[in-house]
Amino acid sequence: MKGYIGEFEELVLLTIASLGDEAYGVSVKENIEKRADRGISIGALHSTITRLEEKGFIKSRLGDPTQERGGRAKRFFELTHDGKVALHHMKDLRDELWKISKTTLSLSK
Amino acid sequence: MKKRKSITPPRLAEKFFEWCCSTAAVDDLRGDMEELFYLNLERMSVMQAKFQYWKQVFALVFSYALKKRKQKSSYHTLSSNTFNTSMLKNYFLIASRNLIKHKFFTIINVLGLAVGMSMSLLLIALLSFLWTYDDFHENKNNIYRIISKTDDHVSNREFASAPAILADRLKNEYHGVKEVVRIDKTLNVEAMYDGNQLPLNGYFVDSNFLTVFSFPLLKGNPETVLDKSNSLLITEKAAKKIFGDADPIGKVIMMGEFGEFEISGLLKNHPRNSHMQFEVLTSYQNLEKSSPFQINESTEESWKEFRNSYVYMLLPDRADTKDVEKYLNSIAQEAYKKEENFSASFELQSIKDIAPGRELYNEIGTDWGYAAILIFVVLTLLILLPACFNYSNISISRALKRMKEIGLRKVMGGQRNQILLQFITETVIITFIALGISYYLFTLVRYEFLSVIVGGHDVVSLDTNAQTIFYFILFALIVGVLTGIVPGLYFAKLNPIQALKSKPTGSNAKFNLRKALTVFQFALSLGFIMSVVIVLSQYRQTINYNFGFDQANILDVNLQEVDPQLFRNEFTKLSSVQSMSMSSHVMGAGSSGSTWVMGADQTDSVEVSQMFIDYNYLSNLNLKLLAGKNFVENASANSNRVIVNEEFLKHFKVAQPIDAIDQLFLLEDNQEVVVIGVVKNFHYASLREPIKSFFFRYDASHFSIANIKVASSDMFTSITEMESAWKSMGGEKKFESKFFEDEIADAYSFYFAMVKICGFLGLLAITISCLGLLGMVVFTVENRTKEIGVRKVMGASTSTITMLLSKDFAKLMLIAALIATPITYLFFDGIFLKMQYYKLPIGAFEIIASLLLMLVLGFVTILSQTVKAAKANPVDTLRNE
Numbered sequence: 001m002k003g004y005i006g007e008f009e010e011l012v013l014l015t016i017a018s019l020g021d022e023a024y025g026v027s028v029k030e031n032i033e034k035r036a037d038r039g040i041s042i043g044a045l046h047s048t049i050t051r052l053e054e055k056g057f058i059k060s061r062l063g064d065p066t067q068e069r070g071g072r073a074k075r076f077f078e079l080t081h082d083g084k085v086a087l088h089h090m091k092d093l094r095d096e097l098w099k100i101s102k103t104t105l106s107l108s109k
Numbered sequence: 110m111k112k113r114k115s116i117t118p119p120r121l122a123e124k125f126f127e128w129c130c131s132t133a134a135v136d137d138l139r140g141d142m143e144e145l146f147y148l149n150l151e152r153m154s155v156m157q158a159k160f161q162y163w164k165q166v167f168a169l170v171f172s173y174a175l176k177k178r179k180q181k182s183s184y185h186t187l188s189s190n191t192f193n194t195s196m197l198k199n200y201f202l203i204a205s206r207n208l209i210k211h212k213f214f215t216i217i218n219v220l221g222l223a224v225g226m227s228m229s230l231l232l233i234a235l236l237s238f239l240w241t242y243d244d245f246h247e248n249k250n251n252i253y254r255i256i257s258k259t260d261d262h263v264s265n266r267e268f269a270s271a272p273a274i275l276a277d278r279l280k281n282e283y284h285g286v287k288e289v290v291r292i293d294k295t296l297n298v299e300a301m302y303d304g305n306q307l308p309l310n311g312y313f314v315d316s317n318f319l320t321v322f323s324f325p326l327l328k329g330n331p332e333t334v335l336d337k338s339n340s341l342l343i344t345e346k347a348a349k350k351i352f353g354d355a356d357p358i359g360k361v362i363m364m365g366e367f368g369e370f371e372i373s374g375l376l377k378n379h380p381r382n383s384h385m386q387f388e389v390l391t392s393y394q395n396l397e398k399s400s401p402f403q404i405n406e407s408t409e410e411s412w413k414e415f416r417n418s419y420v421y422m423l424l425p426d427r428a429d430t431k432d433v434e435k436y437l438n439s440i441a442q443e444a445y446k447k448e449e450n451f452s453a454s455f456e457l458q459s460i461k462d463i464a465p466g467r468e469l470y471n472e473i474g475t476d477w478g479y480a481a482i483l484i485f486v487v488l489t490l491l492i493l494l495p496a497c498f499n500y501s502n503i504s505i506s507r508a509l510k511r512m513k514e515i516g517l518r519k520v521m522g523g524q525r526n527q528i529l530l531q532f533i534t535e536t537v538i539i540t541f542i543a544l545g546i547s548y549y550l551f552t553l554v555r556y557e558f559l560s561v562i563v564g565g566h567d568v569v570s571l572d573t574n575a576q577t578i579f580y581f582i583l584f585a586l587i588v589g590v591l592t593g594i595v596p597g598l599y600f601a602k603l604n605p606i607q608a609l610k611s612k613p614t615g616s617n618a619k620f621n622l623r624k625a626l627t628v629f630q631f632a633l634s635l636g637f638i639m640s641v642v643i644v645l646s647q648y649r650q651t652i653n654y655n656f657g658f659d660q661a662n663i664l665d666v667n668l669q670e671v672d673p674q675l676f677r678n679e680f681t682k683l684s685s686v687q688s689m690s691m692s693s694h695v696m697g698a699g700s701s702g703s704t705w706v707m708g709a710d711q712t713d714s715v716e717v718s719q720m721f722i723d724y725n726y727l728s729n730l731n732l733k734l735l736a737g738k739n740f741v742e743n744a745s746a747n748s749n750r751v752i753v754n755e756e757f758l759k760h761f762k763v764a765q766p767i768d769a770i771d772q773l774f775l776l777e778d779n780q781e782v783v784v785i786g787v788v789k790n791f792h793y794a795s796l797r798e799p800i801k802s803f804f805f806r807y808d809a810s811h812f813s814i815a816n817i818k819v820a821s822s823d824m825f826t827s828i829t830e831m832e833s834a835w836k837s838m839g840g841e842k843k844f845e846s847k848f849f850e851d852e853i854a855d856a857y858s859f860y861f862a863m864v865k866i867c868g869f870l871g872l873l874a875i876t877i878s879c880l881g882l883l884g885m886v887v888f889t890v891e892n893r894t895k896e897i898g899v900r901k902v903m904g905a906s907t908s909t910i911t912m913l914l915s916k917d918f919a920k921l922m923l924i925a926a927l928i929a930t931p932i933t934y935l936f937f938d939g940i941f942l943k944m945q946y947y948k949l950p951i952g953a954f955e956i957i958a959s960l961l962l963m964l965v966l967g968f969v970t971i972l973s974q975t976v977k978a979a980k981a982n983p984v985d986t987l988r989n990e
Contacts, residue, residue: 044168046169069140
């Protein structure tokens with residue numbers, strides 16, 4: 001089941017991708033909340049990140065401690081090759097399903 | 110975020126998070142939370158931000174992310190925080206090896222704790238039963254009763270009872286209650302059925318009693334069973350007592366002054382854990398009909414009538430008791446407005462809070478006040494705590510022996526936690542072995558224990574079930590952990606270098622504490638021993654007290670409905686019967702009946718105790734007539750004559766006994782009686798009560814006891830002879846006889862309850878303190894083996910060495926004696942003053958005897974060890990090193 005990713009996991013992966021070098025706990029949380037307009041718990045977010053890391057879709061590194069946030073280091077995340085492949089799989093699957101859909105999915109009438 | 114730098118995330122939450130994470134790397138998570146906190150500060154109030162922070166902490170603590178990180182850190186190569194079962198197994202192994210190696214100390218510890226815990230098991234079993242009180246009522250969440258607080262400017266009292274008139278007002282004027290039940294507990298009569306007289310106790314209740322409370326009916330319709338007047342509900346147990354195995358429904362019994370009642374329903378025996386205890390129930394209307402009630406009919410009086418009447422109510426679900434209370438107090442204020450010196454206020458008490466509950470006057474049934482429970486808890490702790498202290502004491506004082514082990518563990522990388530756990534495991538093992546023994550002790554004493562508390566077997570059950578066993582195990586675990594922590598922490602703190610050199614860290618202060626503890630334990634033991642001796646001697650003095658009449662060689666036979674005249678005819682024929690008299694009660698044992706008497710020219714009546722006797726009674730019991738004459742043999746001539754005591758004269762202000770003769774008095778049923786004789790004061794009731802006005806009357810219909818003075822020296826044949834004579838009259842009924850002396854002794858059997866309690870506690874206390882002392886002595890002796898050897902070599906004699914070793918401990922025991930003696934003396938002086946009107950002195954003998962007993966026990970303990978040590982051959986002891 002290595003290739004399988006859930007909806008929230010996909011959301012986190014894509015957000016990490018969109019943030020580039022600035023992807024760490026708070027920025028990911030704030031971004032998802034702003035874009036998807038939903039509140040997410042920090043516990044759930046970090047649990048998902050831990051799972052993604054275990055599946056090998058992302059890797060993390062500790063940043064240098066700064067004056068901000070009580071001198072505590074940030075943990076930055078970036079996508080691995082596997083992560084990118086998983087996203088591609090997901091996207092392909094979606095595109096295909098969109099293409100073969102027999103109901104008209106277009107919203108314009 | 111920099112403008113508000115002074116506001117920081119909640120400290121407690123940070124600490125909590127840190128504690129939860131222990132060694133896991135969570136710096137980034139904390140950073141995230143802190144950053145979010147400052148972001149939140151700009152969006153919301155400080156309070157809300159802090160609340161959010163807490164929320165985040167909890168979300169993370171229970172999250173998968175943190176679990177993983179902790180797991181990772183635990184299995185890190187440098188980590189020693191692993192807690193796995195193999196280590197636990199190791200603790201267990203080492204602990205058992207240690208316990209087996211030091212068998213002597215293990216046995217002392219196990220015994221001490223077992224004895225200490227047995228009392229606690231009693232307490233736990235009792236409490237776990239008490240907590241189930243009244244929970245069998247289906248409506249238990251909505252049943253309340255009215256309790257009253259009265260103030261008559263002399264004292265404030267809280268009653269469990271309340272004026273019955275409150276119930277009428279509530280029912281008629283207030284709409285927030287579903288049901289109101291009045292209960293009156295004055296239904297205490299000698300019931301007559303089929304010629305048998307038996308006491309019955311019960312309540313007058315409103316007809317909705319059975320719908321509010323869950324007392325199931327075995328026979329009868331709960332809706333209508335109380336509707337008819339003079340119908341009576343009876344419990345199975347009481348029915349069996351009166352009717353035997355016959356079906357009670359429809360039977361008619363005579364209930365004393367309340368008239369005849371027909372049994373209309375059979376109640377299942379109420380469970381033991383009911384705070385109401387009754388044998389019969391009848392409708393409240395029957396009380397209203399009876400005469401004494403009508404006198405109090407005027408409303409002003411009925412507002413002040415608190416005795417025996419109770420008001421219970423059923424409220425709707427989730428009703429607010431405050432509203433009802435407010436209403437009650439508003440009508441109360443109005444009612445008591447006219448009273449100058451009296452006022453009362455009312456409160457609602459949930460049925461769940463009744464037992465165990467607050468101390469209230471006039472409790473309806475079983476009284477489980479907090480105070481009584483508290484005394485029991487304190488006694489339990491007094492026994493348990495010394496046992497635990499002893500354990501800690503002995504463990505710490507054995508430190509020297511285990512220093513090397515601890516030191517080595519530390520050097521090899523043993524952590525504080527591990528050493529602490531090692532000791533706790535050891536203690537828990539000991540407490541569990543002790544639990545087994547103390548459970549055995551518990552099963553031995555529990556029935557005894559029930560018989561010493563009032564009505565014990567009827568209201569309490571100490572049978573164990575899965576739940577109590579679970580509590581027992583939990584209790585043993587808690588005791589083990591708490592007791593193990595003290596020595597555990599002591600050893601965990603040791604400096605490994607000093608420990609390996611076997612140098613104890615300074616513990617002088619601790620030794621003083623230990624001394625104080627020994628003194629305390631022995632003072633406690635002495636107190637209990639003294640109690641036993643004092644109570645026993647009080648008992649002995651009481652039954653040998655000069656009651657004012659003879660009791661030797663008199664056999665009391667229960668007549669059980671046999672005609673007194675017939676009995677007299679048959680029994681006077683027997684050779685062993687010297688003389689015989691008849692009476693209604695047993696004198697000097699408990700209470701006799703009483704009546705109200707008025708002087709011929711007076712208006713106030715006085716309560717006078719009375720007893721019915723025949724013409725032989727005075728001479729049979731050797732009561733002295735001061736003036737006048739005895740009853741005559743012709744029964745009918747005596748019907749309006751009385752013989753009074755001196756106290757009676759004093760009360761009616763008659764100066765000389767001779768003046769009282771032929772004076773007339775009026776009884777409560779308007780019967781006129783004339784005094785024909787005056788007897789010297791004697792103790793017609795027990796010594797607990799003062800002698801008050803008393804008279805003898807003559808009425809053969811009240812005779813229930815024959816007093817036979819037995820002449821023969823061979824009691825056994827005399828009694829067999831009487832039994833065969835009885836068979837011709839009593840038929841099926843058993844011959845019931847008892848010696849007068851024994852009956853009087855029985856009346857003071859409550860002293861035995863005290864002896865039992867004190868004796869048991871004393872036994873526990875003395876065992877624990879002797880074991881503790883033994884541990885201390887053994888330890889001291891072991892540590893001074895070398896010193897003793899050297900002293901002997903230098904020429905010290907066995908006796909000087911014994912003295913040297915015993916001196917310190919003897920001093921402690923003497924101090925204990927000095928503390929305990931005056932306290933115990935004052936305590937019992939006060940107790941007996943309250944318990945018995947005719948107080949008997951506590952002599953020096955009792956005090957000296959108990960002191961000697963304790964000192965002997967203590968010295969045997971000390972000398973058993975010191976003499977052995979002093980006698981030891983110095984060659985052996987010195988080579989030992």
